[in-house]
Amino acid sequence: MVDLPPFQQLLDVHGVDLHRFCVAQVGPDAGADCFQEAVMAALRAYPLLTNATNLRGWLFTIAHRKVLDHHRAVARRAVPVGTVPECGALPTPVDGDLWSAVATLPDKQRGAITLRYLADLSYAAIAAALDCTEGAARQNVRAGLASLRVAVTR
Amino acid sequence: MTADPIEEQLRHVDRDPIGASQVMAAAIARAEREGLVDVAYTITDTPIGPLLVAATEAGLVRVAFETEDLDQVLAGLAERIAPRVLASPARLDPVRRELDEYFHGRRQQFDVPLDWRLSSGFRRTVLEHLRADVPYGQTVSYGDLATMAGNPKAARAVGTAMATNPIPIVVPCHRVLRTGGNLGGYGGGLALKVALLHLESGAETLF
Numbered sequence: 624m625v626d627l628p629p630f631q632q633l634l635d636v637h638g639v640d641l642h643r644f645c646v647a648q649v650g651p652d653a654g655a656d657c658f659q660e661a662v663m664a665a666l667r668a669y670p671l672l673t674n675a676t677n678l679r680g681w682l683f684t685i686a687h688r689k690v691l692d693h694h695r696a697v698a699r700r701a702v703p704v705g706t707v708p709e710c711g712a713l714p715t716p717v718d719g720d721l722w723s724a725v726a727t728l729p730d731k732q733r734g735a736i737t738l739r740y741l742a743d744l745s746y747a748a749i750a751a752a753l754d755c756t757e758g759a760a761r762q763n764v765r766a767g768l769a770s771l772r773v774a775v776t777r
Numbered sequence: 778m779t780a781d782p783i784e785e786q787l788r789h790v791d792r793d794p795i796g797a798s799q800v801m802a803a804a805i806a807r808a809e810r811e812g813l814v815d816v817a818y819t820i821t822d823t824p825i826g827p828l829l830v831a832a833t834e835a836g837l838v839r840v841a842f843e844t845e846d847l848d849q850v851l852a853g854l855a856e857r858i859a860p861r862v863l864a865s866p867a868r869l870d871p872v873r874r875e876l877d878e879y880f881h882g883r884r885q886q887f888d889v890p891l892d893w894r895l896s897s898g899f900r901r902t903v904l905e906h907l908r909a910d911v912p913y914g915q916t917v918s919y920g921d922l923a924t925m926a927g928n929p930k931a932a933r934a935v936g937t938a939m940a941t942n943p944i945p946i947v948v949p950c951h952r953v954l955r956t957g958g959n960l961g962g963y964g965g966g967l968a969l970k971v972a973l974l975h976l977e978s979g980a981e982t983l984f
Binding site: 626627628629630631632638639643651655658659662663666667669670721725736739740741768771772775 | 781783784786787788796797800801803804805808813814815816818851852854855856859861862863864
């Protein structure tokens with residue numbers, strides 16, 4: 624048996640960042656929905672957790688999955704157009720120019736940047752959340768930073 | 778090595794976006810509707826200070842005074858009942874209302890359902906007798922209560938049952954005194970025990 628802290632403690636410590644992460648990925652309204660879906664999924668799974676060493680990474684992995692679900696649902700509803708933007712839905716900026724530039728990054732770079740700087744996850748945890756190698760996680764963060772540098776100095 | 782300004786800026790985001798608290802509250806309300814909250818709790822202000830009250834689906838399971846370490850109390854609930862412990866005040870509305878009436882002298886017994894699971898065996902028997910057989914405004918000795926619970930020699934065990942009462946005030950351990958009228962002890966402090974007895978004696982104003 625693992626000693627799991629009261630779930631409220633997870634919300635108190637990580638909730639604001641988790642919400643922030645969702646908003647940065649899909650905008651305020653869909654972000655609130657993704658956040659809520661993530662919390663419900665986490666609550667369903669919580670009593671069965673056998674490892675409580677990285678609850679923050681676990682929560683962000685779930686939230687990232689809910690963001691992907693959202694993108695898929697948007698893609699299914701989408702009307703065919705000539706050119707397809709790379710990310711499913713352009714989030715509304717949450718923190719001025721820089722975060723609106725984050726919103727325009729390709730999915731993987733945006734995921735890696737938000738997990739790295741909003742969630743403060745390690746590259747190993749980002750790799751787990753994005754289901755890629757640690758090297759690919761690093762590469763996406765690097766590429767995202769490079770794009771942002773160009774975007775904000777433009 | 779100088780810090781990358783972009784990285785610095787990414788790290789210094791506003792950590793409290795507008796609407797976060799409403800989003801949290803909405804998520805907790807939905808969790809409650811979907812049956813995902815095993816223990817709901819809130820901290821409620823009363824004339825004797827803040828009280829933590831917690832309920833399962835079955836009923837009120839814990840009342841804790843501010844003098845206890847509330848983080849420890851919550852950790853204990855997560856460990857002994859279930860880890861889905863959430864600050865979901867709606868479930869506690871009935872008990873908050875009854876406590877309010879009690880502290881204002883308008884209620885003599887609590888009607889909210891109780892969940893006894895945090896006490897067991899003889900201790901639980903003692904607490905159930907205390908609740909059923911020692912009415913508002915009366916007191917008993919540890920020995921009397923031991924007799925009521927069917928074991929006249931167990932006054933000491935009765936003391937332990939009082940000291941570990943998970944639902945004080947509602948299960949009225951403040952009505953239990955030492956033989957001869959000495960106050961004995963109280964988890965919320967002796968001054969509080971005296972105040973509760975005074976309230977139940979019909980004093981007009983107390984707090």
